[in-house]
């Protein structure tokens with residue numbers, strides 16, 4: 158039986174959540190720190206643990222079929238790979254930042270500046286698109302200290318909470334791209350590998366959906382059932398069952414996290430009582 162091989166970051170910001178996602182998809186892998194390879198026991202998948210920077214190349218060269226890596230690394234390396242699924246974790250943005258004291262009226266103020274970064278390709282493309290002529294200083298780590306030591310006038314780096322910028326006396330002036338972890342695949346996969354990948358994606362989607370949705374149970378006065386059904390459509394439509402108490406029903410449905418509180422407010426207005434909200438383990442639609 159054929160295997161699908163997947164590259165996963167060996168240790169870093171992506172490692173734990175990558176393994177968790179596989180685990181929630183019913184695929185258990187042992188990630189011993191000293192191990193390079195690990196085969197899943199219950200799914201035709203083999204994991205290879207690598208530095209995140211190497212993952213795009215390994216997938217492109219066919220050393221592994223797929224990989225989990227930050228979109229920023231995919232963009233920077235520039236290999237022609239297929240993003241098969243956005244995974245929603247390791248969210249961050251890549252931004253240009255200037256010393257806080259510097260006046261900034263708009264993008265034109267960046268012209269002529271020396272910018273330190275570990276992402277010269279993404280930055281170069283952005284500068285080119287905006288007709289800016291800057292000097293790019295490629296450095297591999299601690300980019301945020303470059304302006305302080307006089308190595309550069311500005312930086313281009315990953316920002317998440319923004320606290321690294323603040324503690325280095327910098328301010329974010331241009332957001333160049335948003336990033337999150339993605340599942341990438343080589344464009345030419347064998348038919349067998351493609352089939353396993355489809356199965357993996359199907360499971361990942363079920364996990365993602367379950368995280369974005371909650372199961373809701375409530376008691377509703379019968380004369381308000383239509384109003385209530387309109388705010389909670391559910392996967393098809395809500396399940397409505399009569400309660401022992403005359404004139405009341407029990408309503409079961411699925412709610413999306415995004416409009417959760419708005420819906421709850423409306424349900425209360427319509428007289429819903431005893432509202433219970435329960436996490437969903439898996440959701441297959």
Ligand code: PRT
Nearest residue numbers: 169170208209210227247248249315316317318319320321
């Ligand atoms: O050893 P290896 O090469 O595998 O790992 P790495 O050190 O290159 O990468 P790692 O594990 O630090 O990050 C992996 C991926 O996580 C990145 O490529 C991004 O896609 C994503 N990610 C999400 C982040 C952050 N958030 C993040 N905050 N990567 C880095 N940071 C750093 C950033 O460089 C900056 O120094 O955190 C600082 C900013 O954070 P805030 O919260 O202070 O703004």
Ligand code: ZN
Nearest residue numbers: 208209210211
């Ligand atoms: Zn790295």
